[in-house]
Amino acid sequence: MEYHLTIPVSSETIKKLHIGDIIYITGNIFTARDEAHKTLLEKEKNTLPFNPSEMALYHCGPLMKKIKNGWQVVSAGPTTSGRMELFEDKFIEKFGVNIIIGKGGMGERTMKALQKYSAVYTTYTGGAGALAAELIEETPMVYWLEEFGMPEAVWIFKVKDFGPLIVAMDAYGKSLYRQPE
Amino acid sequence: MNKTRIETGIITLIKKAETELPKDVITALKHAYEVEEGIAKIQIETILKTVELAKKSGRPMCQDTGTQTFFVRVGNDSPFITTIKKLIIDGVKQATLEIPLRPNTVDPFTGKNHGDNTGDGIPSITWDIYEGNEIQITALPKGGGSENMSKLGMLKPGVGIEGVKKFVVDEMIKAGGNPCPPTVVGIGIGGGADVSMKLAKTALLRPIGKRHQEQIIADIERELIERINKSGIGPMGLGGKTTVLDVHIEKAHRHPASLPVGIAVQCWADRRSTMVIHADGTWEVQ
Numbered sequence: 001m002e003y004h005l006t007i008p009v010s011s012e013t014i015k016k017l018h019i020g021d022i023i024y025i026t027g028n029i030f031t032a033r034d035e036a037h038k039t040l041l042e043k044e045k046n047t048l049p050f051n052p053s054e055m056a057l058y059h060c061g062p063l064m065k066k067i068k069n070g071w072q073v074v075s076a077g078p079t080t081s082g083r084m085e086l087f088e089d090k091f092i093e094k095f096g097v098n099i100i101i102g103k104g105g106m107g108e109r110t111m112k113a114l115q116k117y118s119a120v121y122t123t124y125t126g127g128a129g130a131l132a133a134e135l136i137e138e139t140p141m142v143y144w145l146e147e148f149g150m151p152e153a154v155w156i157f158k159v160k161d162f163g164p165l166i167v168a169m170d171a172y173g174k175s176l177y178r179q180p181e
Numbered sequence: 182m183n184k185t186r187i188e189t190g191i192i193t194l195i196k197k198a199e200t201e202l203p204k205d206v207i208t209a210l211k212h213a214y215e216v217e218e219g220i221a222k223i224q225i226e227t228i229l230k231t232v233e234l235a236k237k238s239g240r241p242m243c244q245d246t247g248t249q250t251f252f253v254r255v256g257n258d259s260p261f262i263t264t265i266k267k268l269i270i271d272g273v274k275q276a277t278l279e280i281p282l283r284p285n286t287v288d289p290f291t292g293k294n295h296g297d298n299t300g301d302g303i304p305s306i307t308w309d310i311y312e313g314n315e316i317q318i319t320a321l322p323k324g325g326g327s328e329n330m331s332k333l334g335m336l337k338p339g340v341g342i343e344g345v346k347k348f349v350v351d352e353m354i355k356a357g358g359n360p361c362p363p364t365v366v367g368i369g370i371g372g373g374a375d376v377s378m379k380l381a382k383t384a385l386l387r388p389i390g391k392r393h394q395e396q397i398i399a400d401i402e403r404e405l406i407e408r409i410n411k412s413g414i415g416p417m418g419l420g421g422k423t424t425v426l427d428v429h430i431e432k433a434h435r436h437p438a439s440l441p442v443g444i445a446v447q448c449w450a451d452r453r454s455t456m457v458i459h460a461d462g463t464w465e466v467q
Contacts, residue, residue: 020220103326
Protein backbone atom coordinates (compact mmCIF):
# COMPACT_ATOMS: atom_id res chain seq x y z
CA MET A 1 0.00 0.00 0.00
CA GLU A 2 1.05 3.58 -0.56
CA TYR A 3 0.15 6.42 1.84
CA HIS A 4 0.68 10.17 1.77
CA LEU A 5 0.70 11.36 5.39
CA THR A 6 0.75 14.73 7.07
CA ILE A 7 2.71 14.93 10.31
CA PRO A 8 1.85 14.56 13.16
CA VAL A 9 -0.04 11.31 12.61
CA SER A 10 -2.31 9.52 15.08
CA SER A 11 -1.79 6.07 16.58
CA GLU A 12 -4.71 4.85 14.47
CA THR A 13 -2.85 5.84 11.30
CA ILE A 14 0.35 4.18 12.53
CA LYS A 15 -1.59 0.96 13.14
CA LYS A 16 -2.69 0.92 9.49
CA LEU A 17 0.92 0.67 8.38
CA HIS A 18 2.61 -2.66 7.71
CA ILE A 19 6.08 -3.67 6.59
CA GLY A 20 6.54 -3.19 2.86
CA ASP A 21 4.15 -0.23 2.72
CA ILE A 22 5.45 2.89 1.01
CA ILE A 23 4.80 6.28 2.62
CA TYR A 24 5.44 9.92 1.70
CA ILE A 25 5.33 12.46 4.51
CA THR A 26 4.61 16.18 4.65
CA GLY A 27 5.33 18.36 7.66
CA ASN A 28 8.23 18.92 10.03
CA ILE A 29 11.01 16.48 10.76
CA PHE A 30 14.03 16.85 13.06
CA THR A 31 17.44 15.28 12.65
CA ALA A 32 19.14 13.51 15.53
CA ARG A 33 22.22 11.31 15.59
CA ASP A 34 24.18 9.85 18.50
CA GLU A 35 25.05 13.12 20.29
CA ALA A 36 21.58 14.61 19.91
CA HIS A 37 19.88 11.46 21.21
CA LYS A 38 22.14 11.45 24.25
CA THR A 39 21.67 15.15 24.98
CA LEU A 40 17.91 15.23 24.42
CA LEU A 41 17.42 12.26 26.75
CA GLU A 42 19.17 14.19 29.51
CA LYS A 43 16.66 17.04 29.21
CA GLU A 44 13.05 17.40 30.28
CA LYS A 45 10.60 17.46 27.39
CA ASN A 46 9.08 20.81 28.42
CA THR A 47 12.50 22.49 28.44
CA LEU A 48 13.23 21.67 24.78
CA PRO A 49 13.14 24.49 22.22
CA PHE A 50 10.93 22.38 19.91
CA ASN A 51 8.29 19.70 20.33
CA PRO A 52 9.58 16.34 19.08
CA SER A 53 6.13 14.75 19.48
CA GLU A 54 4.84 16.80 16.58
CA MET A 55 7.59 15.79 14.19
CA ALA A 56 9.14 12.73 12.59
CA LEU A 57 12.64 11.76 13.73
CA TYR A 58 15.26 11.61 10.97
CA HIS A 59 18.56 9.80 11.53
CA CYS A 60 20.58 12.21 9.42
CA GLY A 61 23.72 14.31 9.54
CA PRO A 62 23.13 16.66 6.65
CA LEU A 63 25.55 18.60 4.49
CA MET A 64 24.40 22.24 4.80
CA LYS A 65 25.56 25.49 3.25
CA LYS A 66 25.22 28.84 4.98
CA ILE A 67 23.42 31.32 2.78
CA LYS A 68 22.32 34.90 3.28
CA ASN A 69 19.01 34.29 5.02
CA GLY A 70 19.67 30.96 6.68
CA TRP A 71 20.71 27.54 5.46
CA GLN A 72 20.60 25.61 2.22
CA VAL A 73 20.37 21.80 2.26
CA VAL A 74 23.03 20.42 -0.08
CA SER A 75 22.74 16.70 0.62
CA ALA A 76 20.71 15.00 3.36
CA GLY A 77 20.23 11.24 3.18
CA PRO A 78 19.85 8.96 6.23
CA THR A 79 22.69 7.77 8.46
CA THR A 80 23.06 4.24 9.86
CA SER A 81 20.28 3.79 12.44
CA GLY A 82 21.95 0.92 14.28
CA ARG A 83 24.09 3.37 16.28
CA MET A 84 20.98 4.88 17.84
CA GLU A 85 19.81 1.51 19.16
CA LEU A 86 21.48 2.48 22.46
CA PHE A 87 18.91 5.27 22.98
CA GLU A 88 15.89 4.75 20.77
CA ASP A 89 13.50 2.84 23.03
CA LYS A 90 13.85 5.45 25.77
CA PHE A 91 13.62 8.20 23.16
CA ILE A 92 10.30 6.87 21.80
CA GLU A 93 8.95 6.51 25.34
CA LYS A 94 10.00 9.97 26.49
CA PHE A 95 9.20 12.07 23.42
CA GLY A 96 6.32 10.18 21.79
CA VAL A 97 7.95 10.13 18.35
CA ASN A 98 5.99 7.72 16.15
CA ILE A 99 7.70 7.90 12.75
CA ILE A 100 11.43 7.24 12.57
CA ILE A 101 13.34 7.58 9.32
CA GLY A 102 16.76 5.99 8.92
CA LYS A 103 18.62 3.26 7.13
CA GLY A 104 19.94 -0.22 7.83
CA GLY A 105 17.37 -1.21 10.47
CA MET A 106 17.31 -1.29 14.27
CA GLY A 107 17.43 -3.88 17.03
CA GLU A 108 15.26 -5.77 19.43
CA ARG A 109 14.84 -2.98 22.00
CA THR A 110 13.56 -0.52 19.41
CA MET A 111 11.27 -3.19 17.96
CA LYS A 112 9.63 -3.66 21.37
CA ALA A 113 9.21 0.11 21.83
CA LEU A 114 7.60 0.41 18.37
CA GLN A 115 5.02 -2.15 19.44
CA LYS A 116 4.45 -0.73 22.93
CA TYR A 117 4.06 2.91 21.85
CA SER A 118 2.64 2.40 18.32
CA ALA A 119 5.42 3.70 16.15
CA VAL A 120 7.07 2.71 12.87
CA TYR A 121 10.63 2.60 11.61
CA THR A 122 10.85 3.63 7.97
CA THR A 123 13.81 3.81 5.64
CA TYR A 124 14.93 6.14 2.92
CA THR A 125 17.59 4.90 0.50
CA GLY A 126 21.03 5.37 2.06
CA GLY A 127 23.40 7.56 0.09
CA ALA A 128 20.61 9.27 -1.84
CA GLY A 129 21.43 12.58 -0.16
CA ALA A 130 21.26 14.85 -3.20
CA LEU A 131 17.77 13.57 -4.04
CA ALA A 132 16.54 13.81 -0.44
CA ALA A 133 17.70 17.45 -0.31
CA GLU A 134 15.31 18.24 -3.17
CA LEU A 135 12.36 17.16 -0.99
CA ILE A 136 13.25 19.52 1.84
CA GLU A 137 11.49 22.84 1.40
CA GLU A 138 12.90 24.83 4.30
CA THR A 139 15.23 24.69 7.27
CA PRO A 140 13.41 26.84 9.83
CA MET A 141 15.76 26.11 12.74
CA VAL A 142 18.96 24.48 13.94
CA TYR A 143 19.87 23.69 17.55
CA TRP A 144 23.22 22.87 19.19
CA LEU A 145 25.17 23.69 16.00
CA GLU A 146 28.08 25.25 17.91
CA GLU A 147 28.40 22.42 20.42
CA PHE A 148 27.88 19.42 18.13
CA GLY A 149 28.99 20.62 14.69
CA MET A 150 27.11 20.26 11.42
CA PRO A 151 26.51 16.49 11.27
CA GLU A 152 25.41 16.05 14.89
CA ALA A 153 23.32 19.21 15.36
CA VAL A 154 19.50 19.04 15.47
CA TRP A 155 18.13 20.46 12.21
CA ILE A 156 14.43 21.10 11.70
CA PHE A 157 13.33 20.46 8.13
CA LYS A 158 10.00 21.25 6.53
CA VAL A 159 9.37 18.54 3.96
CA LYS A 160 6.83 17.88 1.27
CA ASP A 161 6.03 14.36 0.05
CA PHE A 162 9.30 13.14 1.52
CA GLY A 163 9.83 9.59 0.25
CA PRO A 164 9.51 6.93 -0.91
CA LEU A 165 9.95 5.72 2.67
CA ILE A 166 9.61 1.99 3.11
CA VAL A 167 7.96 0.82 6.34
CA ALA A 168 10.71 -1.58 7.41
CA MET A 169 9.65 -2.26 11.05
CA ASP A 170 6.01 -1.86 12.03
CA ALA A 171 3.99 -1.61 15.25
CA TYR A 172 3.23 -5.35 15.09
CA GLY A 173 6.77 -6.61 15.68
CA LYS A 174 7.41 -7.34 12.01
CA SER A 175 10.64 -6.42 10.21
CA LEU A 176 11.87 -6.54 6.63
CA TYR A 177 15.45 -7.07 7.79
CA ARG A 178 16.99 -10.49 7.91
CA GLN A 179 17.20 -11.51 11.54
CA PRO A 180 20.63 -12.57 12.83
CA GLU A 181 20.91 -16.34 13.16
CA MET B 182 54.54 29.20 -8.70
CA ASN B 183 52.17 26.45 -9.79
CA LYS B 184 50.77 26.08 -6.30
CA THR B 185 47.38 27.64 -6.94
CA ARG B 186 47.00 25.73 -10.17
CA ILE B 187 47.66 22.35 -8.57
CA GLU B 188 45.42 23.17 -5.63
CA THR B 189 42.60 23.86 -8.11
CA GLY B 190 43.35 20.43 -9.56
CA ILE B 191 43.00 18.79 -6.13
CA ILE B 192 39.62 20.48 -5.62
CA THR B 193 38.53 19.31 -9.09
CA LEU B 194 39.67 15.78 -8.20
CA ILE B 195 37.62 15.74 -4.98
CA LYS B 196 34.58 17.29 -6.64
CA LYS B 197 34.66 14.72 -9.42
CA ALA B 198 34.69 11.87 -6.88
CA GLU B 199 31.90 13.38 -4.76
CA THR B 200 29.54 14.20 -7.63
CA GLU B 201 30.19 11.67 -10.43
CA LEU B 202 30.36 7.91 -10.05
CA PRO B 203 32.80 6.04 -12.31
CA LYS B 204 31.23 4.35 -15.37
CA ASP B 205 31.89 0.84 -14.08
CA VAL B 206 29.84 1.55 -10.94
CA ILE B 207 26.93 3.02 -12.90
CA THR B 208 26.92 0.01 -15.23
CA ALA B 209 26.80 -2.35 -12.24
CA LEU B 210 23.96 -0.37 -10.61
CA LYS B 211 21.98 -0.36 -13.86
CA HIS B 212 22.38 -4.11 -14.06
CA ALA B 213 21.09 -4.37 -10.47
CA TYR B 214 18.07 -2.29 -11.48
CA GLU B 215 17.32 -4.78 -14.26
CA VAL B 216 17.44 -7.87 -12.07
CA GLU B 217 15.71 -6.51 -8.96
CA GLU B 218 11.99 -6.15 -8.34
CA GLY B 219 9.65 -4.61 -5.77
CA ILE B 220 11.22 -2.75 -2.84
CA ALA B 221 14.75 -3.63 -3.98
CA LYS B 222 14.07 -2.08 -7.38
CA ILE B 223 12.76 1.10 -5.72
CA GLN B 224 16.06 1.37 -3.79
CA ILE B 225 18.17 1.08 -6.94
CA GLU B 226 15.87 3.48 -8.77
CA THR B 227 16.36 6.08 -6.01
CA ILE B 228 20.13 5.51 -6.16
CA LEU B 229 20.26 6.00 -9.93
CA LYS B 230 18.15 9.16 -9.64
CA THR B 231 20.44 10.65 -6.99
CA VAL B 232 23.54 9.77 -9.05
CA GLU B 233 22.08 11.58 -12.04
CA LEU B 234 21.01 14.59 -9.97
CA ALA B 235 24.44 14.86 -8.29
CA LYS B 236 26.19 14.93 -11.65
CA LYS B 237 23.78 17.46 -13.10
CA SER B 238 23.73 19.78 -10.09
CA GLY B 239 27.37 19.37 -9.00
CA ARG B 240 26.23 18.49 -5.48
CA PRO B 241 27.70 15.58 -3.48
CA MET B 242 25.50 12.52 -4.02
CA CYS B 243 25.71 11.54 -0.35
CA GLN B 244 25.71 13.93 2.62
CA ASP B 245 28.50 11.79 4.08
CA THR B 246 31.23 13.16 1.88
CA GLY B 247 33.55 10.78 3.70
CA THR B 248 37.01 10.79 5.17
CA GLN B 249 39.23 12.31 2.52
CA THR B 250 41.44 9.42 1.43
CA PHE B 251 44.16 9.52 -1.21
CA PHE B 252 46.50 7.00 -2.80
CA VAL B 253 49.48 8.82 -4.24
CA ARG B 254 52.25 7.56 -6.56
CA VAL B 255 55.06 10.07 -6.64
CA GLY B 256 57.64 10.09 -9.41
CA ASN B 257 61.12 10.51 -7.89
CA ASP B 258 61.83 13.33 -10.37
CA SER B 259 58.60 15.26 -9.85
CA PRO B 260 59.35 18.89 -8.95
CA PHE B 261 56.42 18.73 -6.51
CA ILE B 262 57.79 15.85 -4.43
CA THR B 263 58.30 18.04 -1.36
CA THR B 264 55.16 20.18 -1.69
CA ILE B 265 52.50 17.68 -2.75
CA LYS B 266 51.46 16.75 0.80
CA LYS B 267 50.72 20.35 1.74
CA LEU B 268 48.98 20.91 -1.61
CA ILE B 269 46.64 18.00 -0.90
CA ILE B 270 45.88 19.21 2.64
CA ASP B 271 45.24 22.77 1.47
CA GLY B 272 43.13 21.43 -1.40
CA VAL B 273 40.96 19.48 1.07
CA LYS B 274 40.41 22.59 3.21
CA GLN B 275 39.44 24.65 0.19
CA ALA B 276 37.22 21.88 -1.25
CA THR B 277 35.34 21.76 2.07
CA LEU B 278 34.28 25.36 1.53
CA GLU B 279 33.84 25.34 -2.23
CA ILE B 280 32.05 22.09 -3.10
CA PRO B 281 31.02 22.04 -0.12
CA LEU B 282 31.95 18.96 1.91
CA ARG B 283 30.52 18.02 5.31
CA PRO B 284 33.09 18.65 8.06
CA ASN B 285 33.93 15.07 9.03
CA THR B 286 36.96 15.26 11.32
CA VAL B 287 36.20 15.01 15.03
CA ASP B 288 38.77 14.87 17.83
CA PRO B 289 38.24 11.48 19.52
CA PHE B 290 38.86 12.92 23.00
CA THR B 291 37.14 16.31 22.98
CA GLY B 292 34.50 15.57 20.33
CA LYS B 293 35.37 18.88 18.69
CA ASN B 294 34.91 19.00 14.92
CA HIS B 295 38.01 20.41 13.20
CA GLY B 296 35.65 21.93 10.65
CA ASP B 297 37.76 21.59 7.51
CA ASN B 298 38.16 17.83 6.94
CA THR B 299 41.75 17.87 8.12
CA GLY B 300 43.22 17.07 11.54
CA ASP B 301 45.65 14.65 13.16
CA GLY B 302 46.53 12.02 10.56
CA ILE B 303 43.77 13.16 8.19
CA PRO B 304 43.44 13.39 5.20
CA SER B 305 44.56 9.79 4.90
CA ILE B 306 47.36 9.56 2.35
CA THR B 307 49.02 6.34 1.22
CA TRP B 308 52.34 6.97 -0.49
CA ASP B 309 54.17 5.03 -3.15
CA ILE B 310 57.21 6.06 -5.14
CA TYR B 311 58.20 5.17 -8.69
CA GLU B 312 60.76 6.20 -11.26
CA GLY B 313 59.38 9.09 -13.27
CA ASN B 314 58.48 12.78 -13.12
CA GLU B 315 54.70 12.72 -12.66
CA ILE B 316 52.41 12.36 -9.65
CA GLN B 317 49.27 10.20 -9.81
CA ILE B 318 46.60 10.71 -7.17
CA THR B 319 43.51 8.60 -6.64
CA ALA B 320 40.80 10.02 -4.38
CA LEU B 321 38.59 7.54 -2.51
CA PRO B 322 36.32 9.53 -0.15
CA LYS B 323 35.29 6.93 2.40
CA GLY B 324 31.89 7.01 4.10
CA GLY B 325 31.52 6.17 7.79
CA GLY B 326 28.62 3.73 7.52
CA SER B 327 30.53 1.33 5.31
CA GLU B 328 33.84 1.92 7.09
CA ASN B 329 32.18 0.82 10.36
CA MET B 330 31.69 -2.64 8.83
CA SER B 331 35.47 -3.15 8.35
CA LYS B 332 36.87 -6.28 9.95
CA LEU B 333 40.20 -7.81 10.78
CA GLY B 334 40.40 -11.54 11.36
CA MET B 335 43.63 -13.08 12.63
CA LEU B 336 42.61 -16.58 11.55
CA LYS B 337 44.41 -19.79 12.37
CA PRO B 338 46.31 -20.93 9.26
CA GLY B 339 44.75 -24.40 9.75
CA VAL B 340 41.34 -23.13 8.61
CA GLY B 341 42.81 -22.60 5.14
CA ILE B 342 41.26 -20.64 2.29
CA GLU B 343 37.88 -22.23 3.03
CA GLY B 344 38.05 -20.62 6.47
CA VAL B 345 38.91 -17.28 4.88
CA LYS B 346 35.87 -17.50 2.60
CA LYS B 347 33.59 -18.41 5.52
CA PHE B 348 34.90 -15.48 7.58
CA VAL B 349 34.15 -13.02 4.75
CA VAL B 350 30.66 -14.40 3.98
CA ASP B 351 29.70 -14.48 7.69
CA GLU B 352 30.88 -10.92 8.28
CA MET B 353 29.02 -9.58 5.26
CA ILE B 354 25.83 -11.28 6.41
CA LYS B 355 26.29 -9.79 9.89
CA ALA B 356 26.78 -6.34 8.33
CA GLY B 357 23.31 -6.64 6.77
CA GLY B 358 21.90 -3.34 5.53
CA ASN B 359 24.30 -1.18 7.55
CA PRO B 360 27.00 -0.46 4.93
CA CYS B 361 24.45 0.71 2.28
CA PRO B 362 24.42 -2.35 0.03
CA PRO B 363 24.91 -3.18 -2.76
CA THR B 364 28.53 -2.79 -1.65
CA VAL B 365 31.97 -3.41 -3.04
CA VAL B 366 34.04 -5.61 -0.72
CA GLY B 367 37.82 -5.36 -0.60
CA ILE B 368 39.70 -8.25 0.99
CA GLY B 369 43.35 -8.32 1.97
CA ILE B 370 44.85 -11.69 2.79
CA GLY B 371 48.29 -12.16 4.34
CA GLY B 372 51.03 -9.75 5.39
CA GLY B 373 50.33 -8.77 8.99
CA ALA B 374 47.33 -7.12 10.64
CA ASP B 375 48.12 -3.70 9.17
CA VAL B 376 49.16 -5.01 5.76
CA SER B 377 45.95 -7.02 5.30
CA MET B 378 43.78 -4.01 6.18
CA LYS B 379 45.73 -1.76 3.80
CA LEU B 380 45.47 -4.36 1.02
CA ALA B 381 41.72 -4.59 1.63
CA LYS B 382 41.30 -0.87 1.14
CA THR B 383 43.62 -0.81 -1.86
CA ALA B 384 41.51 -3.59 -3.41
CA LEU B 385 38.61 -1.10 -3.54
CA LEU B 386 40.53 0.90 -6.15
CA ARG B 387 40.09 -1.85 -8.75
CA PRO B 388 37.17 -1.18 -11.13
CA ILE B 389 34.01 -3.24 -10.74
CA GLY B 390 34.05 -6.33 -12.95
CA LYS B 391 37.82 -6.57 -13.16
CA ARG B 392 39.01 -9.91 -11.81
CA HIS B 393 42.31 -10.66 -10.10
CA GLN B 394 45.01 -11.62 -12.59
CA GLU B 395 45.63 -14.99 -10.92
CA GLN B 396 42.98 -17.49 -11.98
CA ILE B 397 42.71 -19.16 -8.59
CA ILE B 398 42.02 -15.83 -6.84
CA ALA B 399 39.65 -14.68 -9.58
CA ASP B 400 37.61 -17.85 -9.05
CA ILE B 401 37.40 -17.19 -5.31
CA GLU B 402 36.20 -13.64 -6.01
CA ARG B 403 33.42 -15.06 -8.21
CA GLU B 404 32.47 -17.62 -5.57
CA LEU B 405 32.28 -14.95 -2.83
CA ILE B 406 30.09 -12.68 -4.99
CA GLU B 407 27.69 -15.57 -5.53
CA ARG B 408 27.63 -16.69 -1.88
CA ILE B 409 27.10 -13.18 -0.45
CA ASN B 410 24.39 -12.37 -3.00
CA LYS B 411 22.63 -15.66 -2.16
CA SER B 412 22.15 -14.34 1.40
CA GLY B 413 19.24 -12.27 0.10
CA ILE B 414 20.22 -9.19 2.17
CA GLY B 415 19.74 -7.09 -0.93
CA PRO B 416 19.80 -3.34 -1.57
CA MET B 417 19.75 -1.46 1.78
CA GLY B 418 19.17 -4.76 3.57
CA LEU B 419 15.51 -4.79 2.55
CA GLY B 420 15.82 -8.10 0.67
CA GLY B 421 16.86 -8.75 -2.92
CA LYS B 422 19.39 -10.34 -5.24
CA THR B 423 22.15 -7.72 -5.16
CA THR B 424 24.06 -7.45 -1.87
CA VAL B 425 27.48 -6.89 -3.44
CA LEU B 426 28.42 -5.32 -6.77
CA ASP B 427 31.85 -6.91 -6.59
CA VAL B 428 34.46 -8.56 -4.37
CA HIS B 429 38.15 -7.79 -4.88
CA ILE B 430 40.97 -9.72 -3.25
CA GLU B 431 44.61 -8.71 -2.85
CA LYS B 432 47.27 -10.82 -1.18
CA ALA B 433 50.65 -10.66 0.49
CA HIS B 434 52.86 -13.44 1.80
CA ARG B 435 52.05 -14.29 5.40
CA HIS B 436 53.97 -15.36 8.49
CA PRO B 437 53.78 -19.18 8.89
CA ALA B 438 51.83 -18.75 12.15
CA SER B 439 49.38 -16.10 10.89
CA LEU B 440 46.51 -15.84 8.45
CA PRO B 441 45.38 -12.22 8.60
CA VAL B 442 42.23 -11.33 6.67
CA GLY B 443 41.23 -7.67 6.31
CA ILE B 444 37.82 -6.64 5.04
CA ALA B 445 37.11 -3.12 3.78
CA VAL B 446 33.58 -2.31 2.69
CA GLN B 447 32.60 0.39 0.25
CA CYS B 448 28.96 1.51 -0.06
CA TRP B 449 27.20 1.61 -3.45
CA ALA B 450 28.57 5.16 -3.74
CA ASP B 451 31.92 3.72 -4.80
CA ARG B 452 33.41 7.17 -5.30
CA ARG B 453 36.76 7.28 -7.09
CA SER B 454 38.61 9.77 -9.25
CA THR B 455 42.18 10.07 -10.45
CA MET B 456 44.55 12.89 -11.28
CA VAL B 457 47.91 13.14 -13.00
CA ILE B 458 50.22 16.07 -12.28
CA HIS B 459 52.88 16.57 -14.94
CA ALA B 460 56.36 17.91 -14.29
CA ASP B 461 55.39 21.32 -15.73
CA GLY B 462 52.54 21.68 -13.24
CA THR B 463 49.70 20.96 -15.67
CA TRP B 464 47.20 18.31 -14.61
CA GLU B 465 44.29 16.15 -15.74
CA VAL B 466 41.46 14.67 -13.69
CA GLN B 467 39.55 11.56 -14.76
